[in-house]
Amino acid sequence: xxxxxxxxxxxxxxxxxxxxxxxxxxxxxxxxxxxxxxxxxxxxxxxxxxxxxxxxxxxxxxxxxxxxxxxxxxxxxxxxxxxxxxxxxxxxxxxxxxxxxxxxxxxxxxxxxxxxxxxxxxxxxxxxxxxxxxxxxxxxxxxxxxxxxxxxxxxxxxxxxxxxxxxxxxxxxxxxxxxxxxxxxxxxxxxxxxxxxxxxxxxxxxxxxxxxxxxxxxxxxxxxxxxxxxxxxxxxxxxxxxxxxxxxxxxxxxxxxxxxxxxxxxxxxxxxxxxxxxxxxxxxxxxxxxxxxxxx
Amino acid sequence: xxxxxxxxxxxxxxxxxxxxxxxxxxxxxxxxxxxxxxxxxxxxxxxxxxxxxxxxxxxxxxxxxxxxxxxxxxxxxxxxxxxxxxxxxxxxxxxxxxxxxxxxxxxxxxxxxxxxxxxxxxxxxxxxxxxxxxxxxxxxxxxxxxxxxxxxxxxxxxxxxxxxxxxxxxxxxxxxxxxxxxxxxxxxxxxxxxxxxxxxxxxxxxxxxxxxxxxxxxxxxxxxxxxxxxxxxxxxxxxxxxxxxxxxxxxxxxxxxxxxxxxxxxxxxxxxxxxxxxxxxxxxxxxxxxxxxxxxxxxxxxxxxxxxxxxxxxxxxxxxxxxxxxxxxxxxxxxxxxxxxxxxxxxxxxxxxxxxxxxxxxxxxxxxxxxxxxxxxxxxxxxxxxxxxxxxxxxxxxxxxxxxxx
Numbered sequence: 256x257x258x259x260x261x262x263x264x265x266x267x268x269x270x271x272x273x274x275x276x277x278x279x280x281x282x283x284x285x286x287x288x289x290x291x292x293x294x295x296x297x298x299x300x301x302x303x304x305x306x307x308x309x310x311x312x313x314x315x316x317x318x319x320x321x322x323x324x325x326x327x328x329x330x331x332x333x334x335x336x337x338x339x340x341x342x343x344x345x346x347x348x349x350x351x352x353x354x355x356x357x358x359x360x361x362x363x364x365x366x367x368x369x370x371x372x373x374x375x376x377x378x379x380x381x382x383x384x385x386x387x388x389x390x391x392x393x394x395x396x397x398x399x400x401x402x403x404x405x406x407x408x409x410x411x412x413x414x415x416x417x418x419x420x421x422x423x424x425x426x427x428x429x430x431x432x433x434x435x436x437x438x439x440x441x442x443x444x445x446x447x448x449x450x451x452x453x454x455x456x457x458x459x460x461x462x463x464x465x466x467x468x469x470x471x472x473x474x475x476x477x478x479x480x481x482x483x484x485x486x487x488x489x490x491x492x493x494x495x496x497x498x499x500x501x502x503x504x505x506x507x508x509x510x511x512x513x514x515x516x517x518x519x520x521x522x523x524x525x526x527x528x529x530x531x532x533x534x535x536x537x538x539x540x541x542x543x544x545x546x547x548x549x550x551x
Numbered sequence: 552x553x554x555x556x557x558x559x560x561x562x563x564x565x566x567x568x569x570x571x572x573x574x575x576x577x578x579x580x581x582x583x584x585x586x587x588x589x590x591x592x593x594x595x596x597x598x599x600x601x602x603x604x605x606x607x608x609x610x611x612x613x614x615x616x617x618x619x620x621x622x623x624x625x626x627x628x629x630x631x632x633x634x635x636x637x638x639x640x641x642x643x644x645x646x647x648x649x650x651x652x653x654x655x656x657x658x659x660x661x662x663x664x665x666x667x668x669x670x671x672x673x674x675x676x677x678x679x680x681x682x683x684x685x686x687x688x689x690x691x692x693x694x695x696x697x698x699x700x701x702x703x704x705x706x707x708x709x710x711x712x713x714x715x716x717x718x719x720x721x722x723x724x725x726x727x728x729x730x731x732x733x734x735x736x737x738x739x740x741x742x743x744x745x746x747x748x749x750x751x752x753x754x755x756x757x758x759x760x761x762x763x764x765x766x767x768x769x770x771x772x773x774x775x776x777x778x779x780x781x782x783x784x785x786x787x788x789x790x791x792x793x794x795x796x797x798x799x800x801x802x803x804x805x806x807x808x809x810x811x812x813x814x815x816x817x818x819x820x821x822x823x824x825x826x827x828x829x830x831x832x833x834x835x836x837x838x839x840x841x842x843x844x845x846x847x848x849x850x851x852x853x854x855x856x857x858x859x860x861x862x863x864x865x866x867x868x869x870x871x872x873x874x875x876x877x878x879x880x881x882x883x884x885x886x887x888x889x890x891x892x893x894x895x896x897x898x899x900x901x902x903x904x905x906x907x908x909x910x911x912x913x914x915x916x917x918x919x920x921x922x923x924x925x926x927x928x929x930x931x932x933x934x935x936x937x938x939x940x941x942x943x944x945x946x947x948x949x950x951x952x953x954x955x956x957x
Contacts (some may be wrong), residue, residue: 403798480865
């Protein structure tokens with residue numbers, strides 16, 4: 256069959272949407288990371304652990320074989336990542352807030368190693384796999400080019416989540432508090448706000464975002480110990496490109512990176528691995544504080 | 552009087568001691584022959600490594616029950632190589648210097664197997680690697696390394712023979728962009744072009760090892776519209792690829808051959824997402840042979856561990872059987888005498904009758920391909936409709952192998 260131009264157009268459209276889906280998942284993980292950086296100045300290496308825990312939690316609900324496992328699974332993902340996040344923040348990170356940054360880095364790195372082994376103990380060493388939820392198992396047709404309906408679901412759900420997150424940060428009391436904490440923590444404390452509890456809530460929010468990202472990606476990826484490492488490295492790239500602490504920056508950064516990954520593979524396959532870092536170098540040379548970063 | 556009593560006492564003490572000594576000497580076992588196993592025993596690959604150790608231990612139990620090797624029992628010492636060449640090297644030195652092993656089975660990781668091979672060559676200790684990487688029997692061929700496991704080229708040349716039978720005309724390939732991943736595809740394409748000169752290769756995709764999203768590659772393959780796709784990915788990469796290929800509808804649009812897709816762990820992990828109806832290869836499959844040897848092996852393995860043996864369990868088991876047979880033939884466990892006895896040795900393993908080629912130290916063995924199917928009998932997808940490609944068609948010609956041994 257000869258390749259007619261409109262097939263080509265659909266092909267590139269599918270490729271772009273592909274990149275959007277990758278970008279959306281990256282954004283959910285990066286959003287939590289940038290939140291912690293912006294508000295608490297915390298570089299949380301353990302962020303990938305929540306991505307992994309989210310995927311495993313979804314698997315556990317799937318493995319029970321109950322109908323509607325996908326919906327129930329997300330409830331479980333939110334509950335589990337929130338609980339683990341709260342406990343971690345209270346007992347391992349809070350005692351370190353007054354110490355130099357290096358302590359937090361070391362502690363969160365230790366948590367990465369601990370959680371990678373912990374999931375092996377709890378869930379065993381075999382790879383785990385969950386299918387997409389039943390209504391999104393097949394492929395849609397963009398013209399004549401197939402496109403997974405689950406990717407379409409990720410894009411729509413991701414956009415809804417992004418809007419919800421934006422509303423939360425811009426239009427609610429909690430959002431105002433979070434932004435205020437990022438600007439001047441002492442002032443907020445002086446106004447009578449319980450700062451420790453607020454910081455714990457922010458950590459929990461960030462953990463849940465990573466967990467939801469991991470659970471959304473799980474039907475397309477394999478679930479195994481150490482699965483959070485790669486995505487966290489990419490998320491750091493996204494956060495730096497977007498500007499530390501900027502949610503919008505992370506969103507745009509994630510979409511840019513998603514596009515470069517999806518299209519770069521086709522245009523310059525030999526350099527595909529290096530593309531995220533090339534983008535990083537170019538952005539930092541041009542705008543040292545990232546696309547949307549104002550303060551460092 | 553006192554002196555006599557003392558002497559008598561001493562005398563009886565001596566008698567008692569010597570009787571005790573006599574009594575103990577028959578029960579004192581002949582000195583054990585020690586064999587090391589190097590495999591990943593922690594981390595993600597430990598589930599595979601663990602089965603390798605189990606295969607070796609089952610063989611040791613059977614050999615010991617039948618009187619051991621030259622009347623001496625075998626003792627197996629398993630060490631964790633952490634899927635890491637440096638750790639493997641440290642562990643093999645420990646096995647050789649401290650435990651005084653005469654042979655090592657493993658490692659599974661290609662780089663680790665090559666690192667260990669340098670050490671076994673220097674220390675003159677036998678090695679039976681689990682790794683399929685071609686170099687071990689080509690440029691890195693050495694007197695003490697003998698491979699019972701099928702080599703990478705045997706599997707993918709077998710894939711090319713199956714591709715010829717399927718007669719699809721145009722093919723695409725996808726495999727991880729590193730030495731092993733590339734060699735799998737290169738042997739497939741080269742052999743396919745040799746035996747079917749009219750074939751066209753529509754596109755070749757090289758995602759990085761550990762790629763998370765194959766979408767762009769899958770799209771590109773769909774666009775080039777090949778009739779068949781040859782997949783060289785393995786382990787977690789393969790699990791991800793199959794799920795994404797299914798989501799894109801790729802599996803409904805072409806015939807797919809999975810070079811290591813028959814791997815027990817991959818099929819088990821995919822469960823209902825497995826590529827049903829497509830072709831997959833496994834170096835050993837417990838359903839592929841109805842021989843007495845295979846039936847006994849599967850039953851014994853299942854009884855002892857409550858598991859089904861996979862390729863690494865089989866290869867570990869067969870490696871130790873080869874060692875024992877060669878030691879009996881050489882009438883010694885000295886590696887310098889066992890190594891020559893391995894050359895040309897022919898043995899029936901659960902997979903079938905295989906033999907070790909003297910020129911490159913590779914077993915000449917057939918390649919097994921089968922169709923992935925659901926099973927009512929087993930709680931995991933299985934292979935059926937086996938196609939067994941004869942050993943002489945899949946094994947690299949002697950003149951292209953064993954360079955290191957010339």
